[in-house]
Amino acid sequence: MARPWFPVLVVSMLLFPVACSGSSNAPTGGTIRIGTLHPLTGSYAGDGRQLENGAELAVKAINDAGGIKALGGAKLALEPGDTQGKPDVGQSEAQRLTQAGAVALIGTYQSAVAQNVAAVAERGKVPFVMNVAAEDKILQQGLKYSFRVQPVGSKFAVQAADYLKALSATTQPKVTKIAYLHEQTNFGRNAYQAFKAQAEKNGFTVDPEISYDAATVSDLTTQITQVKASGAQVLAVTGYYRDGVLAAKAIASVQPQLQAVLGVADGAFDHAQFVTDVGSAANGFLNVNYGLNLKNQEAVTLQRNYQQAHNQPMRTEAGLAYDTVQVIAAAIEKAGSSDPAKIRDAIAQTALPPVTTGGPIKFDDKGENTGAVPVLQQGQSGKVTVVLPEEEAQVKPVFPVTPGQ
Template sequence: MNTTRRIATSVAAFALGAVALAGCAGSAVGSSQADASSEAPEEIVIGALHPLSGSNAADGQQMSNAAQMAVDAVNDAGGIASLGGARLVLEAADTRGEPETGQSEATRLIQEGAAALVGSYQSGTSANIASVSERNGVPFVMDVSALDSILEQGYTYSFRIQPSASMMGTQSATYLSEISTAAGDPVQKVGYLYEQGNFGASAYEAFAAKAAELGITVDPAISYDPTSSDLSTQVQQVAAAGADVLAVSGYYNDSLAVARAVNSIAPELDAVFGVANGGFDQVQFTSDAPNGGANYLDANYRWDATNEDAVAVADAFEEKFGQPMRTSAMLTYDAVTLIAEAIETAGSADPAAIRDAIADSDYQPHVVNAGPVSFDETGQNVNASVVTMQVLDGAVRQVFPADLAQEQVVYPAPVN
């Protein structure tokens, strides 16, 4: 039985209450202590770097918990069989959402023997970790970090499972065009609001380029400060321009501010469509947004609710930690499980051997993906994909494309 199947079996058993997940302890083995020709190690350390404090601590803690859950699943399934049942050990570090802290913590974890790293939620932090990873020859698998430029540095030890910001922007424009055309009401003009950082700009630029190819006008396009609590002026500009659809690339609080402004200023829009939006597909959005966020759409990476194994993992997570599993956490779970599978394939705790096995991975993820994970020469998963979600009857549901849909998409999609 291969590592992925053993892990899936262990998680399913946990979801049924048959497996008690437990931590493990012992001496760490890093690059200086083990390679393919040495005696099999008893334990192999994976370092997890996430914002466990600060404004993104809720996601960071979920991601750290998911990393531990993945490690426990491997160990409960018998450990790394090709290394005589060697157990994985997770060392979690708090980046505090600070690039400098992420860099120093990555350095510390490598010095203390980590054979691989996973993280980190924020692209700026991941960029620094990637640099440390490359200098030290230790593989780094990014769970959540969308910025394209991270993998444009010629690195050979960094990998990304999720789609990049530009991939998400391109796919989002395609899906919006297909949804509206199928409904007999093809979108003509999109107003676009995007947070002013690198993430928002990258998603917008890719969306606009693809929209132009599809004959869709994107105007106006307005960047904004994501710390703003009132985005009424920006929404008014979109309404005044006569846009059919408002597209939004932002985080949770600013997306909520957009929703409040739309409710009072522009309820006549055909749709509000998130592009890699950090708010519209969150469970709490259905409680916090006007009208329960009804009909809001978002094209984003997502754990696949049509995948039985993914559902089992999500159910197990909620049972253990008492809260629904966010996609960010599922991406961490996939990243750690991919690393475990690479260690199994390499039959080694040597970081260089693990790196080579990661590069050749065909791991089947729990997040939406157009096939198995497949990394190109830059370390980007070329099969990374988004799915369109919509708030329907108080729940976030997958609605497009059809093969991933839980329910039929509603379009036009009035929000009040």
């Protein structure tokens, strides 16, 4: 999702109910509201706050640059909704925000939450742009008002199996068996199924499959002990941030004899904060996910600004939230209107260079971003860097590699 920097245009509108989708342009100097739907409390609050912070930085950048010029410098404002990571809460919050006048929605981190929000957006005829929500099925239902910036979930899984095939082509002994550890919702199950199908085409055996409840798990030692006993040479993992840290700590403790740990859209292994939280145990971990384009100076600047504003490393999901707001803001600028239906039509015509890898952001008739590219990242020498594909890579991959060494 590589791109030259594009000033983020985020908008908030005078409190016109979304039901009035035929409402006219926001007056000069007005405020245009975008509803955000992230888990700000509960088990996933750390990730939700990263997403919220990324969206806030986008709004600040646009407002500082003069706001929405097509609407006389109208300013953007975020209207936060706390999903708590629960589908029913996400649905009720989406309804509240649209009724309060949000002209567009972004979110949500969990696919199950995004599914419910998409239904609300469709009924209310309000555009919904997903920053993080991987499940394929969300956009396989003929939805008109929903779009996704990140790569679709199955794309991560297929690419992960192909990256592993390329990495292991010249190694001895050959990788033949992969264990798979995943959180137990549709996100984890679907990633596992897509990976398994592609991995078996590539000549690997995927066994055992081990799942857990990411919301309640407090230790993954038992699961990693099972991996060790299986004799698998590679462990593939799909989960969220908190449980990713637990997996790394359990691997350091149990020390299974692995040639690699490979994240498949894992929410932890490719983040700078993961290195901070896990220390040297993070070295060598691989992850196929979305990534920041750190060959782009503007993405580097965003990363630095995030650190300064929030006194913590920026995770890639914050970059996706930033890009998502950019998409909506650019659409408002293009439409010259705060009418949700007109914004939706402008989003469908988007061709926007992002701060994340790949690009440009451009949506097909299902609302999928055709420019989204999963990259392979690896923890090396205390930091996480892109190692594949070559055109995005900052350094070469190390494989095989004992996790934590």
